Amino acid sequence: MSRMIETVVPARLGTGYRWLLASSWATNLGDGVAVAAGPLLVASLTDNPFLVSLAALLRWAPPLVFGLYAGVLSDRLDRRRIVIAADVIRVLALVVLVVAIVTDRVSVVGVLVALGLLATAEVFADNTTATLTPMLVHRDDLAIANARMQTGFITLDQLAGPPIGAALFAAGAAWPFVTEAVLAAAGVLLVSRVVLPVREREPAETPTGVWRDMAEGFRWTVRHPAVRTLCLTILIFNVTFGAAWSVLVLYAEQRLGLGAVGFGLLTTVSAVGGLLGTALYGWITRRVSLGNVMRAGLIIETFTHLALALTTSAWLASLVFFVFGAHAFVWSTTSMTVRQRAVPTHLQGRVNSINTISVFGGLVVGSAIGGVLATHYGVTAPFWFAFVGSAVFVVLLWRELTRIAHADERSQAVAV
The missing domain is CATH 1.20.1250.20 (MFS general substrate transporter like domains)
Known part of the structure; x- marks a missing residue:
């Protein structure tokens, strides 16, 4: 034991x-x-x-x-x-x-x-x-x-x-x-x-108003190139993800011919893929740099949307969901690790909350876009939108990804 x-x-x-x-x-x-x-x-x-x-x-x-x-x-x-x-x-x-x-x-x-x-x-x-x-x-x-x-x-x-x-x-x-x-x-x-180590109060932690504290977190995030790009990446990719996933239940029924049980199994398959991804995470990061892990992940997400837009096979879709699940949780772990390494202790909560806003803000916007596209152009339209949008952003972000993953090795903080 x-x-x-x-x-x-x-x-x-x-x-x-x-x-x-x-x-x-x-x-x-x-x-x-x-x-x-x-x-x-x-x-x-x-x-x-x-x-x-x-x-x-x-x-x-x-x-x-x-x-x-x-x-x-x-x-x-x-x-x-x-x-x-x-x-x-x-x-x-x-x-x-x-x-x-x-x-x-x-x-x-x-x-x-x-x-x-x-x-x-x-x-x-x-x-x-x-x-x-x-x-x-x-x-x-x-x-x-x-x-x-x-x-x-x-x-x-x-x-x-x-x-x-x-x-x-x-x-x-x-x-x-x-x-x-x-x-x-x-x-x-x-x-x-849990016994926490004693935190020495930083100068920036001097009690101020709530709005000033929030503004300080935003300023730090905007001025730190790696964390800023990471938050923007999560925001934009969750717009494309939210657009596709907002109509997933309709996609499963109309495109793949699955009922309620089959739709539930797609989610389960994705979670199983995530479990494999986290189990192999240590092995992966010992052999591949975090920057290249992030690059591979965004490529996988981009082609996930393309594959789902093209296929009508429930079996192939299940395989895609399995791979996507592995990517999603490898990406999540990598993103969290990069952020924790880069952000000073006294700002961890605020920067983490800005990341959360990016996650859910992207999902909300994406869901609205997906609903409109599916209503006017069919259930696969959100997946085509997600593929094109993700592909464009991968190209724009490609050079920045290695800098994101290792920026914290050059600097632990950016002055506010």
């Missing part, structure tokens, strides 16, 4: 990181349970499409609304306590929801409020958790540490969590939320064992 633990989480990463990883995995499993159980609970209370769609909106809106403020708080306050407080709020919200379900006093509005509160607390917990890893792990080990974090997200949040949540909901509407509450409580206990 000790040998397996050493393989999965090497001792050199430190005891604090092991507690943090265990907490992250526990809460990720709970989040995955909620991904399925939340919409199922809303759908069991109403068949109004607008109200059902609100369940999805309330999951994706909080990062855009609260992301920057979460970043400011994580740079101002004790980061471990922020994670604990966010998870405690989740536990309390879940307890209230479970009581309402058990006593048959649950309403659609009450469920939507609870789901929104859970998603908002998750923004603060996830943003701050991302700033803890570089405080606990040596910069040379950040790649493997982030890969282990991503492994938990894939296996627990995306693979295991949703089917467990659906099965628990079938057994009783309250059970998935009881389970999530227990997992969130476990996350609190585990992260409370």
Whole structure:
């Protein structure tokens, strides 16, 4: 057992990181349970499409609304306590929801409020958790540490969590939320064992207004060529990705001839590919520079859109989704590692939140474009748009990618 633990989480990463990883995995499993159980609970209370769609909106809106403020708080306050407080709020919200379900006093509005509160607390917990890893792990080990974090997200949040949540909901509407509450409580206990190194307050950390803190994070990001380009890359590629993926359920049905189960399997196949990508991440980065990893990833994403635009075969599409899943999580781990190495500790929260805004902002814009294109030109039009847009941007970005990956080796910070 000790040998397996050493393989999965090497001792050199430190005891604090092991507690943090265990907490992250526990809460990720709970989040995955909620991904399925939340919409199922809303759908069991109403068949109004607008109200059902609100369940999805309330999951994706909080990062855009609260992301920057979460970043400011994580740079101002004790980061471990922020994670604990966010998870405690989740536990309390879940307890209230479970009581309402058990006593048959649950309403659609009450469920939507609870789901929104859970998603908002998750923004603060996830943003701050991302700033803890570089405080606990040596910069040379950040790649493997982030890969282990991503492994938990894939296996627990995306693979295991949703089917467990659906099965628990079938057994009783309250059970998935009881389970999530227990997992969130476990996350609190585990992260409370983490001992952070003492942070010396930087001059830039002198207490100021929230808006000035946000502006400082933006200025630093804009003035740092590598991180600025990285955020722009994520923003633009999520526009193209969001355009294609916004009509994925229609694409699976109309183009590939798949039903609901088949559509679900496409997501599962992608997650399995992601699991393989994170498992091989250490092997890959020992043999390939981060710059070339990023180049290969963007080429894979570009040709993913082309392949899906051309094929009508569910089997070929599944293979494409598998490869794309591997790329997506290798890219995510690489992007996180590059950012953590380049950004000063006192700005980690704010710069991470700007990256989050780039991610979700791109998805929102892309989804709107995809819907319009599919309505007027057919279900494959968003994939053609994604292919052309991605190809153009790869050409424009090609020379910058190696500089992005290794800029932190030349300079750890840019003066604000």
